[in-house]
Amino acid sequence: MSAVTAPQTDKAAEEKARAASSDRAVAENRLGQKLVAPAVILMLLVTAWPMIRALYLSLFRYRLTTPDDREFVGLGNYVTVLTDSLFWQDTLNTVIIMVVTVAIELVIGFGFAMVMHKIMIARGLMRTSILIPYGIITVVSAFARQFAFSLNNGFVNAWLPFVGDDYNWFGGHWSAMFAIMIAEIWKTTPFMALLLLAGLSQVSEDMLEAAEVDGATRTQRLFKVILPNMKAAIMVAVLFRALDAFRIFDNIFVMTRGAQETESSSFLTYRQVIEQMQLGMGSALSVLLFLTVLLLAFAIVKLFKVDPAQARGEG
């Protein structure tokens, strides 16, 4: 602006304009920080404060049923947890659920996104269908699945040709895990599909046409044009969903209560604190879970070079 209004030769005026604009920048900086401060302080207060408290409690042997026996044990709780096979079993379950559900959701979600991107009619119906699993309460969706897979009242055994009518899905580890993962996939695929749809709409049609003219096959167009051009969207979707899947709790609580060794890390933490009243041990688990999620987020961000802020164009 100043370059247009002020003649090139007038150095003094230019200096003045720059000073004014830097004054404005300072004021803008201050106003911006003032406006975000309340929200940032509140976020830190409600999250960091309990987390610091958890860190402190994790250093004690502290059971709520015998509060007077509270005793400082240093890193003792961490040693106990990390040498317990149940902790590793549950971590493994959580990782399996995370990897399998995110991978399947990526494929189904991409299919959904493709259909929604291409189809011109009944878009309202598509949007409504896809948003209902998203909006439904997870506990409700888990009940629906538990009933569907149940022995006496479920339709799944009757509908699936390769399964006997008396097959008990919740009687074995892998079949119970399968039911849990189906519930998780159903509930969260829409979120994945919508994120991918946003990425898909950024792929330029011109580029696709050019590729087709040059004789690229469908598969080539998919892998050489479409997917590379929506990499940012895919990575953000994977990041969000992976971290979300790692917290899995509701589906397991409703469908198996952790039976058949289907317990997740979140469930183990909950059980230690609420059912066993082992606050010290439970806090150590909380801290470990938090660190795991942090590590996971860091790994995904570094490995795939994904940056949510940048993907939004705020870089």
Added chain:
Amino acid sequence: MRADGRQGKDRSRHWIGFIAIPVWCLLPVAWIVSLSFKSLEETAAGSPQFLPKDFTTSNYGEILKNDDFTRALINSFGIAMIATVLSVVFATPAAYAIARLEFKGKRLVLSMAPAIAMFPVVSLVGPLFDMWRTFGLFNTWPGLIIPYMTFTLPLAIWTLSAFFREIPWEMEQAAQVDGATSWQAFHKVIVPLAAPGVFTAAILTFFFARNEFVLTISLTSTTSSRTVPAQMSFFVGPDPFNPPYAQLATASVIVTIPVIIIVLLFQRKIVAGLTSGAVKG
């Protein structure tokens, strides 16, 4: 000719998807609706077919007379609503600053929001269980609303800032040039432009707050503050593998009806909110 064939194949593929999406998404919903019309006797005896043998609506009358359930409905609505309003109030100025102003730490705030929203909520259960009993917040509304802010507030910031970036802010100056006062320009131009975004962000935040489960079963002990998901898990009774199916399905249908209505009314806005909130689209 070949191109035609390919196009035909493409089209049939999309038609398969066209059928598959609603079926996949709505089948479980149809299932709980069907289950809610089965009688308790029918499910107790075992009823593996999809549709009810004897159609009955008695479950609905019974569940709506159940005081524990209606109380849970009130708790759920109240707690999620207050958490949403507080989040939107705090998030709006922050989102405005992120969308319109340049300041130090902007990127940090923008990266922090999703990081905190993805935080494992169960980690808060231990310390809060301990602290809330000392502060008298255990089994109260504020005892849930405060930890709910850990995910509702960052979500609101994230979605709102995406919406605010799309607003043509020059309109404000244009109105002032045309003789409107600052207040008029804000009130008549900016508020109507920003309102749909704020409203959509509020819907998404509300969905999340209402869905929360681990905190509500951990930090409540009676029906005075238990929300719907927690109350439903207590309907199950001692044997989790033989719950009162029809009753639970009926409760499920009742709490899902508002979701369907909201989705039908605001689907376009919700999709915009979800997608622009993550990737510029």
